[in-house]
């Protein structure tokens with residue numbers, strides 16, 4: 309069954325507030341929302357990396373761009389009052405596991421209290437109808453088992469990042485039953501897998517680490533070659549978030565719950581598999597080896613069960629992991645050649661939609 313399509317008629321002219329629009333996923337989503345003709349405002353800190361997709365693809369060109377710290381409730385509230393959004397997509401976060409070991413306080417204050425601030429502001433603004441809160445596949449209590457996690461399984465998280473996102477899920481659930489349902493606002497949470505795509509320069513993430521090494525003609529150093537993750541192209545979960553927001557806006561509470569957006573089962577691959585595929589496509593004698601030394605704990609086995617999104621949203625992944633890797637290598641090599649990356653992103657979005 310092919311995946312349901314995002315409905316351009318729904319999005320045209322909608323007032324959408326997106327948090328985290330200067331980040332990797334937020335930049336791709338901003339471009340997609342711009343191409344759909346939404347009235348879009350983004351609130352976030354400055355882009356988290358240099359270079360950044362936000363600047364490289366001139367994402368700021370087609371939207372209202374505001375620098376706001378979501379740890380500051382008054383500042384968040386002022387944006388909601390001023391903009392009066394109909395749809396809110398919350399993805400601003402400290403998203404890195406290894407950084408969360410170094411900066412647990414910042415991680416919890418952004419990911420937990422930042423979420424409280426966004427939901428608290430939203431409930432006081434009458435225009436808001438639908439909220440999608442982006443958490444992660446790591447919000448589940450990881451049991452290192454071979455099955456994909458289902459939406460009704462316990463929240464958990466051993467490292468501060470995963471735990472903070474489990475907390476953001478609990479916050480969402482409490483806000484839903486305490487305030488949002490009665491205010492006529494439908495809130496869902498979305499749990500995606502390990503997202504890859506052109507324009508990610510984050511530290512300590514596999515694909516950016518691979519590309520940094522390949523550019524310098526150095527061997528790629530990987531930490532956990534046998535770790536399995538649900539890898540997917542960034543446009544896959546973004547299409548899920550958009551479909552979900554449409555359903556929440558049109559049908560309300562029926563869709564106001566947690567949703568997994570992961571890859572096909574066969575695309576839950578090892579770190580080694582991904583690395584070898586990048587090295588093969590890059591050519592010119594690229595190689596990899598295992599990084600020595602003690603590393604902080606990260607889960608070894610993580611998969612998502614996407615039966616619910618397939619069944620009830622008619623969402624399913626469109627691109628294989630092979631396609632995703634080819635598109636990333638093409639994106640990265642085009643960027644190195646100085647091509648127009650805004651056009652290339654928009655053309656990859658069109659390719660995905662068609």
Ligand SMILES: NC(=O)c1ccc[n+]([C@@H]2O[C@H](COP(=O)([O-])OP(=O)(O)OC[C@H]3O[C@@H](n4cnc5c(N)ncnc54)[C@H](O)[C@@H]3O)[C@@H](O)[C@H]2O)c1
Pocket residue numbers: 327328329330331332333334351352353354355356376377378379398399400401402403418422442443444445500501502503504510
């Ligand atoms: N990239 C992945 O593989 C992945 C997988 C699952 C879930 N997620 C989730 O998706 C979301 C986006 O991730 P990403 O990879 O684009 O991350 P990113 O680091 O590229 O972007 C994070 C965004 O959040 C903003 N931000 C951070 N702290 C802030 C604060 N205090 N106030 C306001 N804005 C702040 C940054 O400015 C940036 O716009 C996050 O919620 C992340 O947890 C990412």
